[in-house]
Amino acid sequence: MxxxxxxxxxxxxxxxxxxxxxxxxxxxxxxxxxxxxxxxxxxxxxxxxxxxxxxxxxxxxxxxxxxxxxxxxxxxxxxxxxxxxxGLPGRKLLRIGAADSFAAAILPELLASLAARHSELQVDVTVDFSTRLEQLLLDRAIDIAFLSQPRVHDGIAIVPLWLIDLVWVIGKDLSFAGEVATPENLVDLPIFTNSSPSGLFTTIQMWFGSRGLRPQRLNTCNPLTVIARLASAGTGAALIPREMIRLSGEGLALRVLEARPAIPSHNLCAMWWENEPESEYIYLADLARQIAARRV
Known part of the structure; x- marks a missing residue:
């Protein structure tokens, strides 16, 4: 309690x-x-x-x-x-960077809340995978980033928000024995993921590397919703946030496999420059956390 x-x-x-x-x-x-x-x-x-x-x-x-x-x-x-x-005092433009899973799960309600509370605010959204968002923030091309697994930088605030549960999925029609994904039984399958140096790409390489293996066929694209649908078509496997199964739309035919070894969860974080008006970004991070809590 x-x-x-x-x-x-x-x-x-x-x-x-x-x-x-x-x-x-x-x-x-x-x-x-x-x-x-x-x-x-x-x-x-x-x-x-x-x-x-x-x-x-x-x-x-x-x-x-x-x-x-x-x-x-x-x-x-x-x-x-x-x-x-x-409201957000004195701010007319807010540039948000959002990782794909955050954009699908949280961003619509976050933008609706901002529009209802701060009608004068113009919002510019960039959706990309986390490593690119991190660089955009470092280049000051965005004001705040909602991303996973950020690196530590001088002058940058990082606030953990929640954990992202990652799962291996395959199409239900794919010929695959059992319900357990191991590096050995996935190594020869086509694997759909974000391109390097994304967090998912790196996690996949490390997971296979833990058994001294390297995936033979990595097929890359950016939207996680597309990756989920490619796996659903039954031609390969994908490592995706569990919530993307629901967010990728109707008609998916996916099997969720148990991963051995287990896959560590990713941290979804908010990230901004420390010399910026921090109270505004804390407010946005708290608003995102509240929306996520309502979805549980």
Missing amino acids: RYTFGQAEAFYWVARLGGFRAAASHLSLSQPTVSLRVKEFERILGADLFDRSLYRPTPTALGAAIYADVERLLTHGEQVQRLSKE
Whole structure:
């Protein structure tokens, strides 16, 4: 069970103001409500946050340790709320780079939300695979990138958002024995993937390389929806994000195989220059995370 923003807020103001009554007055809540929220916060964390044996509630060692982190959490929450009400201050053009899976799953609702909240904003979207988006960001050709497996660069902020589950798929009509994909039984099949140096291309090479093998027939193209349909046609295999099976449209006839060795998930991240107005990009990253959470 996760704690709520209200529980953390109640703890913070009791600690800051030195009492439950003062915190209740500041939050315009009843004292029992504030007390209940703090107790629930303590229950979730599994320890007392205040020593209540004294005249004033005094933070315990744990309460003192988390105080600064909770303060940052509340400040960030207020910032996101302000941005959602006030818009993206002063911005007229937003240049978004989106990896293919992000574009298919999240981008339509993200753009709809931006249009509803910030009608004055013009959005320019580039959809490409992640390594190209990373270079576009470094060249300042885009403002924010939603991409997977980015590299670390000086002056660039990287915020992990969620994990991408990768699966091997083949067409249901393809002659293939069993339900397990191994480098040995896929090595001679045509494999559809993004072109080098994409993250999927690199992951495939590493997966085969773990058994000392190299795929014999790599066929490359960019849209993951097309890659899924090529695999569905029954002429080869593809490594794709699991969600792309649903997002690639109706009529797909795919078998999902268990991978041995297992394929590590990719990290979907938001990436921007640190010297840019960071609060705006944090707002966009949080908005994307909220949309993704609703899809689970």
